[in-house]
Amino acid sequence: MIYFSAFSLLPAILLGVAMSVGWSVPAWAGTEATPPQASKSTETSTPFRRFLTPPSRLTPLIENWKNQSRGEREAALHLSGNVINGLRVYLDSCSNKCHLPHGQGSINGEYPQIAGQLREVTIKQLADIRAKNRDNPTMYRFALPSEVGGVQNIADVAAYIETMPMTQENGKGPGTDLELGRRIHDQDCVVCHGAHGEGKAEQYYPLYQAQHYEYLVRQYQWIRDGRRRNAHPMMVEQIQGYTQKDIAAVMDYVSRLKPSAAKLKGLAPISAPRSAPSAPKDDLL
Secondary structure, eight states: OOOOOHHHHHHHHHHHHHHHTTOOOOTTTTSSOOOOOOOOOTTTOOOOOOOSSOOGGGHHHHHHHHHTTHHHHHHHHTSOOOHHHHHHHHHHHTTTTTSTTTOOOOTTSSSOOOTTOOHHHHHHHHHHHHTTSSOOHHHHHHHSHHHHOSHHHHHHHHHHHHHSOOOSOOOOOOOSSHHHHHHHIIIIIHHHHOTTSOOBGGGTBOOOTTOOHHHHHHHHHHHHHTOSTTSOHHHHHHTTTOOHHHHHHHHHHHHTOOOOHHHHHOOOOSOOOOOOOOOOOOOOO
């Protein structure tokens, strides 16, 4: 004798009821087949891969990333930054034609907004450029010890840059896919860069709110394609498979994230003594 559980007959009963009342029943219903999966468009698909725990294959790459320019970076991090000297270093070595005295970059994205950037992030980027872990031929010359100075000057200029007032009148994207951009940002970016793009100093994740759209797009593409060699391996892995539409949408959304009132006001000193004039610099631009 074979006993049937009432639960084992439930799918068949429900299927019969659905057919008796005229509901539309898919072709695979009542069979062992699985429902067909909706196809994904290669132009609009977004991975949405949020790594809370890094895959084991990335462990060696992450350890290498942590060790990049560690000596100079950690030396500068352990020094107190003097913003008055930092202003002098900035005016002597950074504002000449590139980042400009206000540090707010250019709307067309040729130069980024560095005003307000987290001190730890600036220190790491300068140390990486000096150690040739990040390829930036234009900036390399200005980041050398002969130009910007030693680790104390790195600590000082990074401290000063963090106090510079930001602008929210930055270059922005077309505004046509902001909902897609928000979804990507909430799923893939917030865990590292924060809900408002404020960054995480202790992990060297940059503040990117109110950054120029064209600059963001260019850097994102370089990170995805391996051209920005000091990018975090988790981010490189996470954004593989992003389409141009995905990149444009999320960077457009990011460019519209507003800095806090404190970041817009800044705490930078008004003036500082200039150092003695140095030899004329070559025109790199």
